[in-house]
Amino acid sequence: MLNSEEVGNDHLATSMNTPLRADAFEMDDETKIQKIEQHFQSIMEIMGLDLTDDSLKGTPHRVAKMYIKEIFSGLNPANKPKIALFDNKYKYNQMLVEKDITFYSNCEHHFVPIFGKAHLAYISSGKVIGLSKLNRIVQYFAKRPQVQERLTVQIATELKKVLNTEDVAVVIDAKHLCVSSRGIQDTNASTVTSFYGGKFQNANVKEEFLQYIQLKTEL
């Protein structure tokens, strides 16, 4: 479990960033797709696959387009969701929980899927966020090569920033195909990570959040 102070620390604030080179976005998307297509074709050829087969011949382009436009599109800050905030006119001062946000990500060690549910909560410091934007923040950071710990901290840090409060919580419960479909091949194991900032470090507040997301016994 990481608390908000740890994330405020400069060293961790840097290490929580996805490792990207400074020139990561100098090449345009179309050039990236062309290059990945060539390399993926080489991988398939090395494996002995017949690229003249009508089912396989489009695969290098399909994979390249999927990497850049879909499953790794969250690497590019240009794809960060625009966040709509509203005044908290209703003086709603309890926690708001957006639970069971389904996401698909990919493990950065094996490039196979991680999928699961993210549960987010915050207590308003004056503004409220459009609900769908909570889902969009999850999807943005999920669409990167990831480890679950970093995904959790990146979502929490973004929530704190856009909502201007420390009072945020994130729990992620996910399956890693690198654990289930290969390697140790454990199909039952899932991984739970959490972040509790500000008021969510209080036992009663945390308990209320865990009651809503019904993960209390598992945690």
Ligand SMILES: Nc1nc2c(ncn2[C@@H]2O[C@H](COP(=O)(O)OP(=O)(O)OP(=O)(O)O)[C@@H](O)[C@H]2O)c(=O)[nH]1
């Ligand atoms: N901490 C953390 N580890 C992860 C995550 N996703 C995958 N891993 C682990 O990353 C590790 C990579 O270990 P290596 O020993 O280099 O890779 P490997 O030989 O393929 O390991 P096995 O999966 O045990 O076969 C594995 O133990 C994975 O289970 C994640 O989100 N967080």
Ligand SMILES: [Zn+2]
């Ligand atoms: Zn993995």
